[in-house]
Amino acid sequence: MPATDTSVARRFGRLLRAGLGRPSRGAAVAWVPLAAVICGLFTGALASRAAWETSRPQPDRAEAAAILTEVFPGHDLGDIDTPPALFVVYGHALRLNTVKTLVFGDGGEYQESATGATAFGAPPVPAEQIVAVAQERLTGAGWRVYAPQVSGGFTCADKMCATPQAITNTTVIARRGDTILNASISTQTAFDATYLSVELHRAPPPLVVPAGVLGTLLGAVAGWLVFGWVSRRVEGRRRRSPVNILIGVTVVLWWLPVLLAAPQLLRHHLGEPHPAWHPFWEWLGQPAASLLFLVGAVCTALALALAVPRSASSPTD
Known part of the structure; x- marks a missing residue:
């Protein structure tokens, strides 16, 4: 193969690996998989909630x-x-004026009616x-x-x-x-x-489980692609440290409620009979910890903004 073709192939290979989300060196090797998994769990919870509408x-x-x-x-x-709806907050259907209730401390009151x-x-x-x-x-x-x-x-x-x-x-x-x-x-x-x-x-309708599983898998793949791309975009640049900090904060804020809620719910399930499992999102500490989720989402948005290519940027930007 001519040298030029080899150079093009190598360049294409590097772009492909970057596009597939392979994390760069350092802290990204840890936080990219963690961010991808939690993205999958959140997506699966959202998909299972959508499937509840078939009830x-x-x-x-x-x-x-x-x-x-x-x-x-x-x-x-x-x-x-x-009840007025399938899921309620303090006995009332979820409305825009009740979002503040979910975010600031009372998210645990969002439950099946x-x-x-x-x-x-x-x-x-x-x-x-x-x-x-x-x-x-x-x-x-x-x-x-x-x-x-x-x-x-x-x-x-x-x-x-x-x-x-x-x-x-x-x-x-x-x-x-x-x-x-x-x-x-x-x-x-x-x-x-x-x-x-x-x-x-x-009880949860039949579609809840397959929707949750499929949503988790797709969300994890998407998270791997996005966060892996971010880590490689800032590799060797001055923006690498703030991006690592922002994504690190996101990972902590998103995983902390899971580590607290999941063991507690498991003990609850083992301690008394349950004809049906609690909804997926409650195992993730949501929406009780929705404020932490939103802060993490803002950190992720800032990290993405720092990773977006800038035409006028220098290579070390």
Whole structure:
């Protein structure tokens, strides 16, 4: 091959390696893979949230009333409360005026909604009987019933709480098809307190898992290409240090919530029955840590701006 052709081939090879996102030397060898993986996780979470839109709406009053009458006969559950959207913040649909709530501390309140009903006062029959009847009726109606969870506590008979009373709360969880039932039965006897609380909500639709997996893979590849390109664009230039610092800050801000939230959620899942896993984004600490995500995104944007070719720049720029 002529020398000229060899030179062109080598130059093309260098451009191709740079375009494929192979990180340069130094700190980039560490932060490019970490940034690529977290980009994949964020993209997968976003894709899984989009797939949630294929879910059926939460049970309406007619569906909820039929279930409640069948499972809890003889209990006055009052009005059935239906949610305004599939996911809510403090019971309200997400709107532009609630974005501030997500970003500044209350992002954990963004969660799947539920159709609910409650019964007040003293239980008409012992709480143990309510639990036993509910389990029997759920099983007979084709629900998969999980082991009940029992916890203890105290309530006050008067405002001064001079005579605290021990109470027991039992949680019954069941699933049939894509519908999940959570019921809490209490032994409390106060007329203005709740002895029975029931929530009905949908399980994740089938598309959530494949959408999350595909989104994670595509996002990781895109992250590798982008961050690898950035690292090679600033290699041997004065802009290398600030870019490394900016991307390093991004990696820390994006990974820290994952390292805190994932182990906590795993313990939570192992500690009690779950008919369905928590949404993908909650394992990443989102949107509870959305402020950290946004700061990291700004750092990434600045790093990209520094890496963009400048026609008037010197080679050491």
